[in-house]
Amino acid sequence: MNWTLALPEIVLALCGLAILVFGVVQKKGQPFLSCSMLTIGAFVLTAFLVVVSPDGTGYNHIFVNDSFARFMKLLSLAGGALATMLTVGYARELKVERFEFPVLLLFSTLGTMMMASSGNLMTLFIGLELSSLAIYILCAFARDDVRGAEAGLKYFVLGSLASGLLLYGSALVYGFAGTMEYGAIQTALSATSAVPMGLMIGIVFMLAGLTFKLSAVPFHMWTPDVYQGAPTPVTAFMAGAPKIAAFALLLRVMAGPFGHVAPQWQILIEAISIVSMLFGSLAAIPQTDIKRLMAYSSIGHMGYALMGLSAGTEEGMRGTLVYLTTYLLMNVGAFAVIIAMRRKGRAVTGIADLAGLGRTDPGLATAMAIFMFSMAGAPPLAGFFGKLMVFYAAINAHLFGLAAVGVVSSVIGAYYYVRIIKVMFFDEAAAPLDRRPLSLSFVSVGMGIATAGFLIVLGPVSTAAQAAAQALFR
Amino acid sequence: MTSVLADYFPVLVFGVLAVIIAGAMLGSSLLFGHQKPYAEKVSAYECGFEAFDDARHRFDVRFYLVAILFIIFDLEVAFLFPWAVSLSRIGLFGFLSMMGFLGILTVGFIYEWCKGALDWD
Numbered sequence: 001m002n003w004t005l006a007l008p009e010i011v012l013a014l015c016g017l018a019i020l021v022f023g024v025v026q027k028k029g030q031p032f033l034s035c036s037m038l039t040i041g042a043f044v045l046t047a048f049l050v051v052v053s054p055d056g057t058g059y060n061h062i063f064v065n066d067s068f069a070r071f072m073k074l075l076s077l078a079g080g081a082l083a084t085m086l087t088v089g090y091a092r093e094l095k096v097e098r099f100e101f102p103v104l105l106l107f108s109t110l111g112t113m114m115m116a117s118s119g120n121l122m123t124l125f126i127g128l129e130l131s132s133l134a135i136y137i138l139c140a141f142a143r144d145d146v147r148g149a150e151a152g153l154k155y156f157v158l159g160s161l162a163s164g165l166l167l168y169g170s171a172l173v174y175g176f177a178g179t180m181e182y183g184a185i186q187t188a189l190s191a192t193s194a195v196p197m198g199l200m201i202g203i204v205f206m207l208a209g210l211t212f213k214l215s216a217v218p219f220h221m222w223t224p225d226v227y228q229g230a231p232t233p234v235t236a237f238m239a240g241a242p243k244i245a246a247f248a249l250l251l252r253v254m255a256g257p258f259g260h261v262a263p264q265w266q267i268l269i270e271a272i273s274i275v276s277m278l279f280g281s282l283a284a285i286p287q288t289d290i291k292r293l294m295a296y297s298s299i300g301h302m303g304y305a306l307m308g309l310s311a312g313t314e315e316g317m318r319g320t321l322v323y324l325t326t327y328l329l330m331n332v333g334a335f336a337v338i339i340a341m342r343r344k345g346r347a348v349t350g351i352a353d354l355a356g357l358g359r360t361d362p363g364l365a366t367a368m369a370i371f372m373f374s375m376a377g378a379p380p381l382a383g384f385f386g387k388l389m390v391f392y393a394a395i396n397a398h399l400f401g402l403a404a405v406g407v408v409s410s411v412i413g414a415y416y417y418v419r420i421i422k423v424m425f426f427d428e429a430a431a432p433l434d435r436r437p438l439s440l441s442f443v444s445v446g447m448g449i450a451t452a453g454f455l456i457v458l459g460p461v462s463t464a465a466q467a468a469a470q471a472l473f474r
Numbered sequence: 475m476t477s478v479l480a481d482y483f484p485v486l487v488f489g490v491l492a493v494i495i496a497g498a499m500l501g502s503s504l505l506f507g508h509q510k511p512y513a514e515k516v517s518a519y520e521c522g523f524e525a526f527d528d529a530r531h532r533f534d535v536r537f538y539l540v541a542i543l544f545i546i547f548d549l550e551v552a553f554l555f556p557w558a559v560s561l562s563r564i565g566l567f568g569f570l571s572m573m574g575f576l577g578i579l580t581v582g583f584i585y586e587w588c589k590g591a592l593d594w595d
Binding site: 003017020021024025196197198 | 477478567577578581584585588589
């Protein structure tokens with residue numbers, strides 16, 4: 001039994017339990033800050049363990065570790081650590097200053113790591129639930145806030161429905177393939193030429209459950225309300241690690257066990273990708289609240305990332321992985337700027353509140369402009385390379401229609417990203433924003449530099465993504 | 475598709491039969507039985523005496539916490555039974571897995587204790 005395969009997860013879980021006990025035995029005050037620091041430390045330690053962890057499968061084939069899992073885990077850990085950092089500055093004002101907050105972020109990230117390493121439909125479900133249950137609580141963490149409670153409840157009810165769909169789908173797949181292991185399902189499917197109808201229904205149900213977590217159209221309805229209502233650091237987290245992990249599951253399940261029936265599901269993914277891109281860019285245009293705008297923008301981004309999967313090739317998977325990396329960078333950066341939007345001690349989230357930021361706070365405005373240009377896909381920023389790689393893969397797979405829709409919707413999307421830049425630099429200046437804590441400046445500057453200078457790390461990132469995509473198809 | 479539907483045909487037959495039989499029983503008693511209700515006949519029976527009060531009255535919200543904590547430890551025992559009977563076959567790994575599970579539960583218990591979830595006031 002090669003139990004050391006899951007060492008990063010075990011260490012992270014033990015750290016989480018230790019931090020929980022450490023926090024609860026403190027007699028006076030809220031040990032929020034020390035617990036947050038410990039959580040970030042645990043993330044860093046786990047990231048190191050992930051990098052050195054060996055390849056292989058363990059625990060009776062329910063747990064897989066390969067370069068794909070490592071890539072996804074590092075992205076998830078980065079998302080978790082950055083979200084924790086975003087919390088530190090305004091924890092009291094956001095009503096999240098309780099030590100359970102970083103611990104819940106930690107457990108949610110642990111769930112996303114489990115998802116990336118799943119080798120069995122059961123591990124898939126356990127990881128997904130571990131990650132989701134923590135996020136349900138995090139959404140409603142500001143209990144006395146009506147919007148936050150609504151967001152938590154809405155996400156909980158709809159998320160449970162999606163989990164139910166996923167579970168029903170896995171039950172159908174188990175019923176028809178006779179096994180829950182990815183490898184054995186793959187063998188069973190490649191042995192038969194005819195695909196049973198029930199199995200297809202199972203795959204579709206699983207797709208529905210996973211695309212809900214991705215908030216891809218047509219399972220996107222919860223996204224704007226939940227993004228708007230949840231505390232902003234939680235929104236930043238939700239838009240990062242859990243989506244990356246859902247993608248990890250989707251890529252692994254679709255390329256591995258269901259790889260032989262690719263022609264059956266490819267058209268579905270393609271359709272979801274097209275409607276997500278179009279809906280994300282069209283519905284974002286009339287928005288006036290920046291958190292809602294980011295919700296629609298993330299729906300669109302999921303569409304682009306799905307484009308790589310619908311190509312169904314190694315190149316496409318690599319494109320998706322690079323896209324997710326760039327998405328994480330610019331998304332966390334943009335949310336750092338949104339958290340810094342406070343005026344006279346109150347959070348403001350209107351797009352109009354950004355007016356004149358270019359004059360009152362040029363540094364923050366420049367960072368935001370970098371993230372917006374990158375999301376619009378302007379070269380040489382990070383977002384451009386992600387888009388380039390998925391478009392390239394789609395064209396090589398002869399999905400010209402899909403690529404054309406992608407280009408059109410990215411032109412439409414550029415309108416509202418550039419509008420924010422116009423508001424910041426050319427509109428009448430509103431009152432200046434409050435002074436922001438150091439942690440927010442640190443995250444926004446760091447992400448700004450990473451987004452602007454992505455070309456420098458493009459080589460190593462795409463090599464790692466290539467290795468990860470190869471591991472999927474082995 | 476048709477083969478899948480054909481597999482479910484017995485279920486359809488079962489459903490239709492159930493509706494017919496239940497409908498026939500209720501309907502025939504409604505049609506052919508003598509209906510002469512009076513106060514004694516329609517009063518509650520089989521449970522001894524009249525209800526004193528409505529069952530749906532308010533109670534302290536703190537019972538909900540007690541109920542949730544009870545369910546957590548109730549489920550723990552439900553997991554322990556199959557583990558205990560199969561212990562001879564699952565070996566050291568199975569034993570340690572359950573110890574890990576109990577350890578996590580213990581941390582949860584410490585948390586709820588220190589948070590004061592076990593105090594009524």
